[in-house]
Amino acid sequence: MKTRDMAPGVRLIVLTCVVGVAAALLADVSEAREMRRFNAIRTPQQVAQFGGVQVDPVDRILPVDPRVARDAITKFIGAWNTPLINSILAENFVDKSRFLDSTATNVPRNARLRLLSIQGVQTIAQGRRSSEDGERQLISTVVATVRTQVEFNDATSGFVRLEGTNDFYLTVTELLE
Amino acid sequence: MLESAMRVSVWRTFTLGLVLGTLLSTNPGVARAQENIEEGEVRVGGARAQIRIVPNTVGPRAGQLKRRLVDVRVARVVAVTGNNPTNQRQPVNNFNGQEFTSLSDTITASQGGLVAGGGQGLDNCVTTVSMKLSGTAPANFRFASFDIDPNTGSCVLVADGSTGSALIVQTPPNGANPGQGEAFPDASVGLFTQVSPAGTASMFNNTPITVTVRATNGFTVAITITLIPKGGNEFDLQVTSVVQV
Numbered sequence: 001m002k003t004r005d006m007a008p009g010v011r012l013i014v015l016t017c018v019v020g021v022a023a024a025l026l027a028d029v030s031e032a033r034e035m036r037r038f039n040a041i042r043t044p045q046q047v048a049q050f051g052g053v054q055v056d057p058v059d060r061i062l063p064v065d066p067r068v069a070r071d072a073i074t075k076f077i078g079a080w081n082t083p084l085i086n087s088i089l090a091e092n093f094v095d096k097s098r099f100l101d102s103t104a105t106n107v108p109r110n111a112r113l114r115l116l117s118i119q120g121v122q123t124i125a126q127g128r129r130s131s132e133d134g135e136r137q138l139i140s141t142v143v144a145t146v147r148t149q150v151e152f153n154d155a156t157s158g159f160v161r162l163e164g165t166n167d168f169y170l171t172v173t174e175l176l177e
Numbered sequence: 178m179l180e181s182a183m184r185v186s187v188w189r190t191f192t193l194g195l196v197l198g199t200l201l202s203t204n205p206g207v208a209r210a211q212e213n214i215e216e217g218e219v220r221v222g223g224a225r226a227q228i229r230i231v232p233n234t235v236g237p238r239a240g241q242l243k244r245r246l247v248d249v250r251v252a253r254v255v256a257v258t259g260n261n262p263t264n265q266r267q268p269v270n271n272f273n274g275q276e277f278t279s280l281s282d283t284i285t286a287s288q289g290g291l292v293a294g295g296g297q298g299l300d301n302c303v304t305t306v307s308m309k310l311s312g313t314a315p316a317n318f319r320f321a322s323f324d325i326d327p328n329t330g331s332c333v334l335v336a337d338g339s340t341g342s343a344l345i346v347q348t349p350p351n352g353a354n355p356g357q358g359e360a361f362p363d364a365s366v367g368l369f370t371q372v373s374p375a376g377t378a379s380m381f382n383n384t385p386i387t388v389t390v391r392a393t394n395g396f397t398v399a400i401t402i403t404l405i406p407k408g409g410n411e412f413d414l415q416v417t418s419v420v421q422v
Contacts, residue, residue, distance in 0.1 A: 012189075012190055016190050019190060019191060019195070020195075062244075068246060068249060080262055081268075088251055089250065090250035090253075092252065093250075093251065093252060094253065094327075094328050094394050095265040095328045098328075099264075099268070102264075102265060102267065102268060103268055106266075106269065106270070107269050108269070111269060141252070148262055149260075150268075160280065160284065162260035162272065162284075163259050164256070164257075165258045165259055166256050166263070167255040168254055169251070169255070170250065173246075173248040174247060175244070175245040176242045176244060177242060177245055
Protein backbone atom coordinates (compact mmCIF):
# COMPACT_ATOMS: atom_id res chain seq x y z
CA MET A 1 0.00 0.00 0.00
CA LYS A 2 1.38 3.39 -0.96
CA THR A 3 1.33 6.44 1.33
CA ARG A 4 -1.26 8.21 -0.71
CA ASP A 5 -3.56 5.20 -0.35
CA MET A 6 -3.50 5.47 3.47
CA ALA A 7 -6.36 7.00 5.37
CA PRO A 8 -5.55 10.58 6.48
CA GLY A 9 -5.51 9.54 10.17
CA VAL A 10 -3.06 6.70 9.61
CA ARG A 11 -0.87 8.92 7.47
CA LEU A 12 -0.83 11.53 10.21
CA ILE A 13 0.30 8.94 12.78
CA VAL A 14 3.05 7.59 10.50
CA LEU A 15 4.35 11.08 9.72
CA THR A 16 4.26 12.05 13.40
CA CYS A 17 6.36 9.01 14.32
CA VAL A 18 8.90 9.66 11.54
CA VAL A 19 9.33 13.32 12.48
CA GLY A 20 9.50 12.43 16.18
CA VAL A 21 12.21 9.83 15.75
CA ALA A 22 14.20 12.17 13.48
CA ALA A 23 13.93 14.98 16.01
CA ALA A 24 15.02 12.64 18.82
CA LEU A 25 18.09 11.55 16.88
CA LEU A 26 19.05 15.11 15.98
CA ALA A 27 18.38 16.51 19.45
CA ASP A 28 21.10 14.47 21.22
CA VAL A 29 24.13 13.42 19.24
CA SER A 30 26.47 12.96 22.22
CA GLU A 31 27.58 9.44 22.94
CA ALA A 32 30.11 7.48 24.95
CA ARG A 33 33.48 7.98 23.29
CA GLU A 34 35.91 6.15 25.51
CA MET A 35 36.23 3.12 27.70
CA ARG A 36 36.72 4.21 31.26
CA ARG A 37 39.27 2.25 33.24
CA PHE A 38 38.36 0.08 36.20
CA ASN A 39 38.68 1.77 39.52
CA ALA A 40 40.82 0.18 42.20
CA ILE A 41 39.09 -2.03 44.69
CA ARG A 42 39.62 -0.22 47.93
CA THR A 43 41.53 -1.92 50.66
CA PRO A 44 41.61 -1.03 54.35
CA GLN A 45 43.69 2.06 54.89
CA GLN A 46 46.83 1.41 56.88
CA VAL A 47 49.35 3.90 58.10
CA ALA A 48 52.13 1.46 57.22
CA GLN A 49 51.18 1.66 53.55
CA PHE A 50 52.36 5.24 53.50
CA GLY A 51 55.77 4.42 54.83
CA GLY A 52 54.96 5.29 58.41
CA VAL A 53 53.79 8.81 57.52
CA GLN A 54 50.70 9.78 59.48
CA VAL A 55 47.94 10.70 57.03
CA ASP A 56 44.18 11.10 57.03
CA PRO A 57 42.67 8.50 54.70
CA VAL A 58 40.51 9.99 51.95
CA ASP A 59 36.90 8.99 51.44
CA ARG A 60 37.35 8.49 47.74
CA ILE A 61 40.59 7.54 46.03
CA LEU A 62 41.65 9.80 43.16
CA PRO A 63 43.83 7.53 41.02
CA VAL A 64 47.37 8.67 40.35
CA ASP A 65 48.24 9.10 36.68
CA PRO A 66 49.73 5.72 35.57
CA ARG A 67 52.42 7.64 33.68
CA VAL A 68 53.83 8.75 37.02
CA ALA A 69 54.35 5.14 38.05
CA ARG A 70 55.77 4.19 34.66
CA ASP A 71 58.24 7.05 34.75
CA ALA A 72 59.36 6.17 38.28
CA ILE A 73 59.85 2.50 37.41
CA THR A 74 61.76 3.39 34.26
CA LYS A 75 63.97 5.63 36.37
CA PHE A 76 64.50 2.81 38.87
CA ILE A 77 65.45 0.38 36.09
CA GLY A 78 68.02 2.83 34.74
CA ALA A 79 69.50 3.49 38.17
CA TRP A 80 69.77 -0.15 39.23
CA ASN A 81 73.36 -1.20 39.94
CA THR A 82 74.41 2.45 40.16
CA PRO A 83 74.69 4.76 43.19
CA LEU A 84 71.64 6.67 41.89
CA ILE A 85 69.37 3.89 43.12
CA ASN A 86 69.71 5.29 46.63
CA SER A 87 67.67 8.37 45.75
CA ILE A 88 64.84 6.35 44.24
CA LEU A 89 64.31 3.97 47.15
CA ALA A 90 62.12 5.22 49.99
CA GLU A 91 63.73 5.81 53.35
CA ASN A 92 61.65 3.00 54.84
CA PHE A 93 62.60 0.49 52.13
CA VAL A 94 63.27 -2.69 54.08
CA ASP A 95 66.99 -3.19 54.68
CA LYS A 96 67.89 -0.43 52.26
CA SER A 97 71.52 -0.15 53.36
CA ARG A 98 72.02 -3.89 53.11
CA PHE A 99 70.62 -3.88 49.59
CA LEU A 100 72.95 -1.05 48.59
CA ASP A 101 75.91 -2.92 50.09
CA SER A 102 75.09 -6.19 48.38
CA THR A 103 74.54 -4.37 45.09
CA ALA A 104 78.05 -2.96 45.39
CA THR A 105 79.62 -6.29 46.29
CA ASN A 106 77.51 -9.11 44.80
CA VAL A 107 76.34 -7.69 41.49
CA PRO A 108 78.69 -7.81 38.47
CA ARG A 109 79.65 -4.31 37.37
CA ASN A 110 78.40 -4.90 33.85
CA ALA A 111 74.99 -6.14 35.01
CA ARG A 112 72.04 -4.10 33.81
CA LEU A 113 68.33 -4.35 34.42
CA ARG A 114 66.05 -4.37 31.40
CA LEU A 115 62.37 -3.44 31.61
CA LEU A 116 60.17 -5.96 29.81
CA SER A 117 56.70 -4.78 30.78
CA ILE A 118 54.64 -2.80 33.26
CA GLN A 119 51.12 -3.98 33.97
CA GLY A 120 48.24 -3.32 36.29
CA VAL A 121 49.11 0.11 37.65
CA GLN A 122 46.65 0.74 40.48
CA THR A 123 46.30 3.29 43.24
CA ILE A 124 45.47 1.18 46.27
CA ALA A 125 45.62 3.68 49.11
CA GLN A 126 45.55 7.43 49.57
CA GLY A 127 45.64 9.95 52.35
CA ARG A 128 46.10 13.65 52.99
CA ARG A 129 48.41 15.43 55.35
CA SER A 130 49.84 18.87 55.95
CA SER A 131 53.56 19.33 55.48
CA GLU A 132 55.73 21.27 57.90
CA ASP A 133 55.33 24.29 55.60
CA GLY A 134 51.56 24.06 55.89
CA GLU A 135 51.14 22.75 52.36
CA ARG A 136 48.47 20.15 51.78
CA GLN A 137 49.85 16.92 50.39
CA LEU A 138 48.22 13.89 48.87
CA ILE A 139 50.13 10.69 49.65
CA SER A 140 49.28 7.67 47.51
CA THR A 141 50.41 4.08 47.37
CA VAL A 142 50.56 2.86 43.80
CA VAL A 143 51.28 -0.75 42.88
CA ALA A 144 52.44 -2.02 39.49
CA THR A 145 53.40 -5.46 38.29
CA VAL A 146 56.75 -5.23 36.55
CA ARG A 147 58.61 -7.80 34.45
CA THR A 148 62.34 -7.28 34.43
CA GLN A 149 65.43 -9.05 33.21
CA VAL A 150 68.91 -8.90 34.70
CA GLU A 151 71.52 -9.12 31.94
CA PHE A 152 75.29 -9.40 32.05
CA ASN A 153 78.22 -11.24 30.56
CA ASP A 154 79.93 -13.81 32.74
CA ALA A 155 83.41 -15.15 32.03
CA THR A 156 82.34 -18.79 32.33
CA SER A 157 78.60 -18.79 31.71
CA GLY A 158 78.59 -16.30 28.85
CA PHE A 159 75.59 -14.03 28.39
CA VAL A 160 73.30 -14.42 31.40
CA ARG A 161 69.73 -13.21 31.63
CA LEU A 162 67.44 -13.72 34.61
CA GLU A 163 63.82 -12.80 34.16
CA GLY A 164 61.53 -11.96 37.04
CA THR A 165 58.11 -10.54 37.86
CA ASN A 166 57.70 -8.34 40.90
CA ASP A 167 55.08 -6.04 42.40
CA PHE A 168 56.48 -2.56 42.89
CA TYR A 169 54.86 -0.45 45.63
CA LEU A 170 55.43 3.24 45.04
CA THR A 171 54.81 6.07 47.46
CA VAL A 172 53.66 9.09 45.45
CA THR A 173 53.59 12.53 47.05
CA GLU A 174 51.56 15.26 45.37
CA LEU A 175 50.92 18.83 46.35
CA LEU A 176 47.32 20.03 46.38
CA GLU A 177 47.06 23.55 44.95
CA MET B 178 -10.36 24.83 1.42
CA LEU B 179 -8.85 21.39 0.99
CA GLU B 180 -5.40 22.96 0.56
CA SER B 181 -5.85 24.94 3.80
CA ALA B 182 -6.86 21.79 5.68
CA MET B 183 -3.78 19.97 4.34
CA ARG B 184 -1.51 22.82 5.52
CA VAL B 185 -3.01 22.63 8.99
CA SER B 186 -2.54 18.85 9.00
CA VAL B 187 1.13 19.07 7.98
CA TRP B 188 1.84 21.82 10.54
CA ARG B 189 0.13 19.77 13.27
CA THR B 190 2.17 16.72 12.26
CA PHE B 191 5.40 18.70 12.44
CA THR B 192 4.52 20.18 15.84
CA LEU B 193 3.53 16.81 17.28
CA GLY B 194 6.74 15.24 15.97
CA LEU B 195 8.84 17.99 17.52
CA VAL B 196 7.12 17.52 20.89
CA LEU B 197 7.55 13.75 20.70
CA GLY B 198 11.22 14.15 19.77
CA THR B 199 11.86 16.50 22.68
CA LEU B 200 10.21 14.07 25.06
CA LEU B 201 12.28 11.17 23.75
CA SER B 202 15.54 13.09 24.05
CA THR B 203 14.92 14.18 27.64
CA ASN B 204 13.45 10.92 28.92
CA PRO B 205 15.75 9.42 31.57
CA GLY B 206 14.94 5.98 30.23
CA VAL B 207 17.07 6.71 27.17
CA ALA B 208 19.83 8.64 28.87
CA ARG B 209 23.19 8.38 27.16
CA ALA B 210 26.67 8.72 28.52
CA GLN B 211 27.93 12.21 27.85
CA GLU B 212 31.38 13.64 27.68
CA ASN B 213 32.81 15.36 30.72
CA ILE B 214 30.38 13.58 32.97
CA GLU B 215 31.10 14.19 36.62
CA GLU B 216 31.98 11.58 39.16
CA GLY B 217 29.00 10.11 40.95
CA GLU B 218 26.03 7.93 40.20
CA VAL B 219 23.61 8.18 37.31
CA ARG B 220 20.22 6.57 37.34
CA VAL B 221 19.11 4.94 34.14
CA GLY B 222 15.55 3.83 33.54
CA GLY B 223 14.20 5.23 36.80
CA ALA B 224 15.25 3.22 39.85
CA ARG B 225 15.87 -0.01 38.00
CA ALA B 226 19.56 0.36 37.32
CA GLN B 227 22.47 2.59 38.24
CA ILE B 228 25.77 3.35 36.56
CA ARG B 229 28.68 4.35 38.74
CA ILE B 230 30.95 6.91 37.12
CA VAL B 231 34.57 6.66 38.24
CA PRO B 232 36.79 9.70 38.44
CA ASN B 233 38.89 10.60 35.46
CA THR B 234 42.43 9.32 35.79
CA VAL B 235 44.26 12.05 33.97
CA GLY B 236 44.09 15.66 34.97
CA PRO B 237 41.89 17.54 37.42
CA ARG B 238 38.14 17.74 36.96
CA ALA B 239 35.93 20.74 37.37
CA GLY B 240 35.94 21.85 40.99
CA GLN B 241 38.84 19.59 41.87
CA LEU B 242 42.12 20.79 43.34
CA LYS B 243 45.10 20.80 41.02
CA ARG B 244 47.69 18.16 41.89
CA ARG B 245 51.38 18.74 41.43
CA LEU B 246 53.80 15.82 41.65
CA VAL B 247 56.42 16.27 44.33
CA ASP B 248 58.12 12.93 44.83
CA VAL B 249 57.90 9.25 43.85
CA ARG B 250 59.83 6.56 45.70
CA VAL B 251 59.94 2.78 45.55
CA ALA B 252 58.73 1.74 48.99
CA ARG B 253 58.58 -2.02 48.64
CA VAL B 254 59.08 -4.76 46.08
CA VAL B 255 57.23 -8.04 46.45
CA ALA B 256 58.61 -10.93 44.42
CA VAL B 257 56.01 -12.73 42.35
CA THR B 258 58.12 -15.10 40.32
CA GLY B 259 61.65 -15.45 38.99
CA ASN B 260 64.43 -13.02 39.81
CA ASN B 261 63.94 -10.21 42.31
CA PRO B 262 66.49 -7.47 41.49
CA THR B 263 65.90 -5.86 44.90
CA ASN B 264 66.73 -8.93 46.97
CA GLN B 265 68.68 -7.47 49.87
CA ARG B 266 71.36 -10.17 49.97
CA GLN B 267 71.62 -11.49 46.43
CA PRO B 268 70.14 -9.10 43.86
CA VAL B 269 71.33 -11.36 41.05
CA ASN B 270 71.69 -14.84 42.54
CA ASN B 271 68.08 -15.42 43.50
CA PHE B 272 65.21 -17.12 41.78
CA ASN B 273 61.64 -17.92 42.91
CA GLY B 274 62.42 -16.89 46.48
CA GLN B 275 65.60 -18.92 46.77
CA GLU B 276 69.01 -17.36 47.17
CA PHE B 277 72.15 -18.93 45.82
CA THR B 278 75.83 -18.42 46.40
CA SER B 279 76.91 -19.33 42.89
CA LEU B 280 75.78 -18.13 39.49
CA SER B 281 75.64 -21.69 38.13
CA ASP B 282 73.04 -22.62 40.77
CA THR B 283 71.01 -19.54 39.87
CA ILE B 284 71.09 -20.41 36.19
CA THR B 285 70.09 -24.01 36.96
CA ALA B 286 67.14 -22.79 39.03
CA SER B 287 66.10 -20.30 36.37
CA GLN B 288 66.03 -23.10 33.81
CA GLY B 289 63.67 -25.13 35.98
CA GLY B 290 66.29 -27.38 37.50
CA LEU B 291 66.55 -28.39 41.13
CA VAL B 292 69.51 -27.11 43.07
CA ALA B 293 70.97 -29.43 45.69
CA GLY B 294 70.97 -27.76 49.08
CA GLY B 295 67.93 -25.73 48.21
CA GLY B 296 69.45 -22.30 48.70
CA GLN B 297 68.13 -20.15 51.52
CA GLY B 298 64.57 -19.33 50.54
CA LEU B 299 61.21 -20.32 51.93
CA ASP B 300 61.54 -23.73 50.27
CA ASN B 301 64.16 -24.62 52.88
CA CYS B 302 61.32 -25.39 55.26
CA VAL B 303 59.45 -27.71 52.88
CA THR B 304 60.35 -30.95 54.60
CA THR B 305 59.22 -33.33 57.33
CA VAL B 306 60.64 -33.16 60.85
CA SER B 307 60.13 -35.19 63.98
CA MET B 308 58.69 -32.83 66.60
CA LYS B 309 60.76 -32.52 69.76
CA LEU B 310 60.38 -31.84 73.43
CA SER B 311 60.95 -28.33 74.72
CA GLY B 312 63.09 -27.74 77.80
CA THR B 313 60.46 -25.66 79.56
CA ALA B 314 57.17 -27.28 78.54
CA PRO B 315 55.62 -30.40 80.14
CA ALA B 316 57.12 -33.74 79.11
CA ASN B 317 54.19 -34.77 76.91
CA PHE B 318 54.44 -31.65 74.72
CA ARG B 319 56.17 -31.68 71.31
CA PHE B 320 57.12 -28.71 69.12
CA ALA B 321 58.40 -27.60 65.73
CA SER B 322 59.10 -23.98 64.89
CA PHE B 323 59.50 -21.80 61.82
CA ASP B 324 61.89 -18.89 61.80
CA ILE B 325 61.50 -16.67 58.75
CA ASP B 326 63.54 -13.60 57.96
CA PRO B 327 60.95 -11.16 56.54
CA ASN B 328 63.67 -9.15 54.83
CA THR B 329 65.25 -11.95 52.85
CA GLY B 330 62.54 -14.60 52.80
CA SER B 331 64.86 -17.27 54.20
CA CYS B 332 63.21 -19.93 56.34
CA VAL B 333 64.59 -22.26 58.99
CA LEU B 334 62.57 -25.10 60.52
CA VAL B 335 63.65 -26.12 64.01
CA ALA B 336 62.26 -29.24 65.66
CA ASP B 337 61.66 -27.75 69.10
CA GLY B 338 59.89 -24.83 70.72
CA SER B 339 62.95 -22.76 71.51
CA THR B 340 62.20 -20.27 68.78
CA GLY B 341 59.48 -19.73 66.17
CA SER B 342 59.19 -16.11 65.18
CA ALA B 343 56.88 -16.99 62.29
CA LEU B 344 55.05 -20.06 63.59
CA ILE B 345 55.23 -22.55 66.43
CA VAL B 346 53.47 -25.89 66.06
CA GLN B 347 52.57 -27.49 69.36
CA THR B 348 50.96 -30.75 70.41
CA PRO B 349 48.82 -31.22 72.45
CA PRO B 350 46.97 -27.88 72.18
CA ASN B 351 46.66 -25.42 75.02
CA GLY B 352 43.72 -25.67 77.42
CA ALA B 353 40.42 -26.73 75.94
CA ASN B 354 41.32 -25.96 72.32
CA PRO B 355 40.10 -28.67 69.95
CA GLY B 356 42.22 -31.05 67.88
CA GLN B 357 45.52 -32.76 68.49
CA GLY B 358 47.67 -29.66 68.06
CA GLU B 359 47.73 -25.97 67.28
CA ALA B 360 49.91 -23.43 65.49
CA PHE B 361 50.62 -19.81 66.37
CA PRO B 362 53.30 -17.14 65.86
CA ASP B 363 55.53 -16.49 68.85
CA ALA B 364 53.85 -13.50 70.54
CA SER B 365 56.89 -12.89 72.73
CA VAL B 366 58.96 -12.18 69.60
CA GLY B 367 56.23 -10.05 68.02
CA LEU B 368 57.68 -10.21 64.52
CA PHE B 369 54.77 -12.08 62.91
CA THR B 370 51.02 -12.02 63.55
CA GLN B 371 48.47 -14.58 62.44
CA VAL B 372 46.26 -13.50 59.55
CA SER B 373 44.28 -16.69 58.99
CA PRO B 374 42.56 -18.74 60.18
CA ALA B 375 40.82 -16.34 62.50
CA GLY B 376 41.21 -17.53 66.05
CA THR B 377 43.03 -20.69 67.05
CA ALA B 378 44.68 -22.65 64.22
CA SER B 379 43.64 -26.08 65.49
CA MET B 380 45.33 -29.10 63.96
CA PHE B 381 43.84 -32.55 63.55
CA ASN B 382 45.84 -35.70 62.79
CA ASN B 383 46.65 -36.22 59.11
CA THR B 384 44.64 -33.15 58.10
CA PRO B 385 46.52 -30.36 56.32
CA ILE B 386 45.99 -26.82 57.52
CA THR B 387 47.25 -23.57 56.03
CA VAL B 388 48.23 -20.83 58.43
CA THR B 389 48.96 -17.36 57.05
CA VAL B 390 51.21 -15.05 59.02
CA ARG B 391 52.31 -11.48 58.34
CA ALA B 392 55.50 -9.79 59.48
CA THR B 393 55.64 -6.23 60.75
CA ASN B 394 57.06 -5.11 57.38
CA GLY B 395 54.12 -6.65 55.49
CA PHE B 396 55.91 -9.81 54.34
CA THR B 397 53.13 -12.42 54.33
CA VAL B 398 53.59 -16.18 54.17
CA ALA B 399 51.15 -19.08 53.88
CA ILE B 400 52.42 -22.24 55.57
CA THR B 401 50.70 -25.56 54.88
CA ILE B 402 51.40 -28.22 57.48
CA THR B 403 50.12 -31.63 58.56
CA LEU B 404 50.39 -33.33 61.94
CA ILE B 405 51.26 -37.01 61.52
CA PRO B 406 50.95 -39.19 64.66
CA LYS B 407 53.65 -41.79 65.28
CA GLY B 408 52.23 -43.30 68.46
CA GLY B 409 52.19 -42.04 72.02
CA ASN B 410 53.32 -38.46 72.30
CA GLU B 411 55.42 -38.60 69.15
CA PHE B 412 54.48 -36.70 65.99
CA ASP B 413 55.98 -35.76 62.66
CA LEU B 414 55.32 -32.37 61.15
CA GLN B 415 55.01 -32.49 57.39
CA VAL B 416 55.46 -29.14 55.66
CA THR B 417 53.82 -29.18 52.25
CA SER B 418 54.46 -25.60 51.20
CA VAL B 419 55.76 -22.28 52.44
CA VAL B 420 54.88 -19.56 49.98
CA GLN B 421 54.82 -15.79 50.04
CA VAL B 422 51.34 -14.37 49.43
